[in-house]
Amino acid sequence: MSTAPFLEVEGLVRWFEGVRAVNGVSFSIAAGQVVGLIGANGAGKTTTMRLLATLDIPDRGTIRLGGIDVVENPNEVRQRLGWMPDHFLAYKDTTVGDYIDFFGRAHGLRGDDLTRRVDEVIDFTGLGELVRRPMDKLSKGQTQRLCLARTLLNDPEFLILDEPAAGLDPKARLEFKNLVRVLRERGKTILISSHILSELGEMCDTLLFMDRGVVVHHGETETLRRGTTTGGTCIVDITVDGPVTPLSEWLALRQGWKLVEERRDGARAEFASAEPAQLAAELRRLVTDNVAVTDFHRQDRRLEEAFVEMLRDPQPIPPKLPPVLPAAEEKSS
Amino acid sequence: MSTAASQPISPPALPSAVAARSDFPTWLPPMLVKELRQGLRTRGFVGAFVVFQLLMALMMIGTVTSASLGNEAARAATASTVNSFFWTLLTVQLLLVTPARALGALQSEIDARTLDLLLLTRLTAWRVVVGKWASLVAQSALLLVAMLPYGIVRYFGGSVDLVGDALTCLALLGGCAVITAIMLWASGLPKAVRIIVPVIAIFGGQRWRPLATGFSGPGFGYAITRPESALLAFNGALVLVFFLVAAVRRIAPVAENHALLARGLPLLALLPVPFLSFLSTKAAAAGQLVFAGIFLGIVGMIELASLRLPMAAHWRVWAGRGTFGRFVGRFLLPGWPSALLYVSLACVLVVTAAFFLGLPTPGEAQRVIWIALLALGALVLPAVALSLFEARATKSPGAIYGLVFISLSTFGAIAAAMSSMFPVKYTGFESFARILPVSGLWLSLGRTELDTPVMIGQAAFVGLVLFVAFVQSRLYWRSLALHEVRDRTRGPDA
Structure with missing residues (x-):
């Protein structure tokens, strides 16, 4: 596993209607790492992920993915990342095969390349039996696998998975965890957000805790479990x-x-x-x-306990904030 | 034991993904393929296809039966009825049913939260919108082709001109393309507006029938070969592309700025005015000027009904192009203050174009300038109201803009009606309505004489509106200046 920073985030700021959803977030992720993003609702996780995924523009700060500036070159970055949102509805009148085929074409795959890649992701996610099934007839677990298949079509180096296990039954959750493990073995860099902390602990190398728009902790999962970071008991x-x-x-x-x-x-x-x-x-x-x-x-310690402890006694990583926040920008959205 | 029995039984072949995607070649645009796959399975398409085929088949059976029983006159009457029925069905199908289906097109992506997923591929907002539009027009063409056999059967009833009919079908398809683009734009609007649009279309249905029967009239198709049709096609193309751009802007990422096309393109509608006034009749030029004025008015409304602030990414494109680039850029940024500059420019250009018509008297010239000024005030007032109540208007600025504009228009209509019914009692009321920006514009349009006291009142109101607009736009221009300062010293701490 390489330790060179693959993703570098520095001084990220994003306001919405006067609310600072993300307020000076800085962190870096090495290539091949699986990182968990943890935070309560409204902590700024999804906004951060959307900024990383080029779906939004920061009001301040820089994001570099593999050395490429995400704001300056979003199209180049999009070729290298896969985004799995926390929730999406199925297309009407569309089968699983049509859906995967469409996104393959949308990623610029043509002819034999399209056929090969579609077959690969269908095989990887075990959707072979479902290609003719309408999307809106899939179970939650099958939908998540389909969503992952779509995310993998362009063979991304960096995967952003927003609450991928939410609403899955234990069997589907286990299947999903195995898929993430295989992806990790294949060298993908993965950022996962989840409310199920024990699960993140099993999958992730490091954990990022966010609270009220700032990163309050970024460290190895094992260190956090043992409590050495907080100098605690x-x-x-x-x-x-x-x-x-x-x-x-x-x-x-x-x-x-x-x-x-x-x-x-x-x-x-x-x-x-x-x-x-x-x-x-x-x-x-x-x-x-x-x-x-x-x-x-x-x-x-259970990660939940560590999380609660951290929120009780936050030790924020000092953000690099701008000296003055202009009133005009606070209204920008 | 037989050899066959000793061999392991192979599992049944799984349905292949390849089979699922062999329907369209891979060189076709992905969005078009997706929309066609979905569209051809929808109840809207299948239902329209079956219903129209059934209706035409029943009509044909009735025709053949009555023609075999009746005399020559009855046969001619039946042929005329079939003709009218055929064109009515085609008109409803192409100008009503297909555009109505476009009303859900963008909203379905927004509701399913799939736009982000699309924009993370190589698809742009442009490709998404054009793909949807092309798919709907292609489906219309398919429905049209499916109806053609009945059109040919009419031939046996006599008086059918195949070339003329083909040209009529082409004109209908063109109309379908334009209306579908407008509905596609409307599909990104709030639900209330999307309900109102088809209601207006259906109530305006009184107009559909004469239009449809007009298509069956002799020689209609050949009308599109006349020179005036080129102008019609030009205007239609401008409207089509503008509304496609407007639809693109509804779904494009916030950092994208499509104002250059959305604002620059409608100005082209003024281009034929001087040419027509030199080469053709003044009436044609005046007609084009009226069209351009209305079109630019609608564009101005859409542009002014926006509370967006410019982002650094929007301004950077223009800031790096010298003094001229920065000057032009101020007209082409998202948000109403920049749109105010654009609308002012458009008013000046409309007045300039009007002078190409050769206005005979100074009074007429003065009236044209005055109407343009009133139009500017009428367009800007709702935007000023938006900016004053910004906190409450952020969710649906377009609806609030429309509400202010329609309320003042209604007020003007009531004042005019009261004044015409009770001239003595309500003259003052009408005069008050005439000095207010929006109602004043409508009430002044019908008058040829300018009334000095009213003009003073109108000038005062328009001046006040523009002054408040100027004050309210300070924050906007200040944020632009901040972006510029920051861009000179790039980095998170700048």
């Missing part, structure tokens, strides 16, 4: 062989530890740091202090 489950009293006493005396819950075979405790090196040192100390430890297991 971590919860550890300790199991012992024999009586629990020595462990409880040790936890009470040892600095940095707080007993959360005592169990029959051990305890759950909170440690003041989530740094792996410090945790390792504490485990060694437990053993040398003759506590009969049979299991020492750190509890990962």
Whole structure:
């Protein structure tokens, strides 16, 4: 996986009717990464995605995709990206085959190239049996697969998926997750927004948290789970062989530890740091202090908890804001 | 065990994607293919096809039966009825049914939220609109061709001119193309407007029948071979392209600016006026001037009913072309303040063109200038009202513009009616209506004499409207200046 920034976003600003939907967003994504975009409703996720997808123009700021300025060269960028919106209605009187064929033609594919590419995406998304079915007779999962097939027709390097798993049943969700995994293996750079954070955690390398138009956190999923980014605490489950009293006493005396819950075979405790090196040192100390430890297991935070914690105590990445916001521009839409 | 039995049974072949897309060659424009595939399956097309075929078939059976029973006179009467019925059906089909189908064309894409998906491919807003329009016209042509056998059967009834009929069909198809373009533009308008348009078309149906029977008249088709038809075709083409551009603007990304074509093209309607006044009759030139005036008035309304502010991307195109480019660019930006400059220019050009007609008296020249000034005031007043109530008007500025214009027009009509019924009592009321911008324009059009006190009042109102427009447009021009400053120092922190 390359680490060179494939997508660079700097100081992105977009106003709507005096509301700053996106207010100084900056981040970068390396080629081949799968990035999750998380935020509450109205956080600015969809506006950011639309700006990245050339569907809107920023009032301020730059976006470069593979070194190409998105505002200056939208047509060139469009050849390299695929956009899957959160919601769209089916065309009337159109079959799955007609739909894919039309978008293939719209992407400039002709003759054998069109035939080959249409067959490839239909095969990849498993829509072979449905080519003659009217679009409006598809299930939600099938519609999402069709939407993904359309998105892949121009073989894009960068995929923007807005709430792709929303409304899918567990089976369809699993299928969709597998498709994203295969795309990742094929080297696609993917930006996914979703409300289902646990799912994003499984699919994404890094997570971008947005709140009120700004990025409040951008980091690796694992780091976020372990809580090291916020300098926070971590919860550890300790199991012992024999009586629990020595462990409880040790936890009470040892600095940095707080007993959360005592169990029959051990305890759950909170440690003041989530740094792996410090945790390792504490485990060694437990053993040398003759506590009969049979299991020492750190509890990962659920991403939902991390998200809520982050919104409670936001640490925004400082945006590069313009010095003065002219009144005239606030009205532009 | 037989060999055949030992072989594994292969699964049934899946329906192939290839089979689904072998209907149209891949060199055809994608949007046209998509629209034809959808359009030929719609109830609108299939229903119209079946109903018109049935009606014509029934008519033909009736004709043949009555012709075999009746005498020569009855046969001639029947032939005339068939003729009239045939052309009525074709007219309804081409000038009413197909354009009505265009009314949902853009809205269906907007409702399905599929425009973004289309614009992310190599399709532009232009290709989307032209594809939809071409598909509807192609479907009309298909319906027309399907009706032609009945047209040929009429031949046996006598008095059928095949060349004339072919020319008539061509004229009908041309009319269909123009009206379809207008309806395509209307399809992006709010739902209320889209309901009103067909209602007006249906109530205006009283006009359809004479038009349709007119087509069956002797020699109608040959009319399009006359020189005046070239002018008609020119005007039709201008209207067609303008409304296609207007439809494109409804769906194009906000950073695109199509004002050059939308505003520049209608000005071409003035071009034939001097030529006609030199080469042809003054009446033809005057007719063309009236057409150009009305057309530019409609264009002015559409352009002025916009609250958009210019984006840096719009201004950048003109800012990089020197002083002249920047001057021209100010006339060609989205939003009513720029449209105000354009409408003012159009008024000046209409007055200039009027002078080519050779106005005999200074009084007439003065009247032309005055009417142009009143037209400017009438067009700008609703835009000023929009700008004053901007916060409430952003969702449907066109509807609010239209409401102000129609309200003042209605007020003028009521004042004129009251004044004509009770001349003594309501003369003052009418005079008041005459000095208001919109009603004043309508009431002044019918008068040949200019009334000085009323003119002073009209001048005061138009002056006030233009002054408020100037004050209200400061924010617009200020934002343009900001874009320019920023463009000189590009970058996020500029």
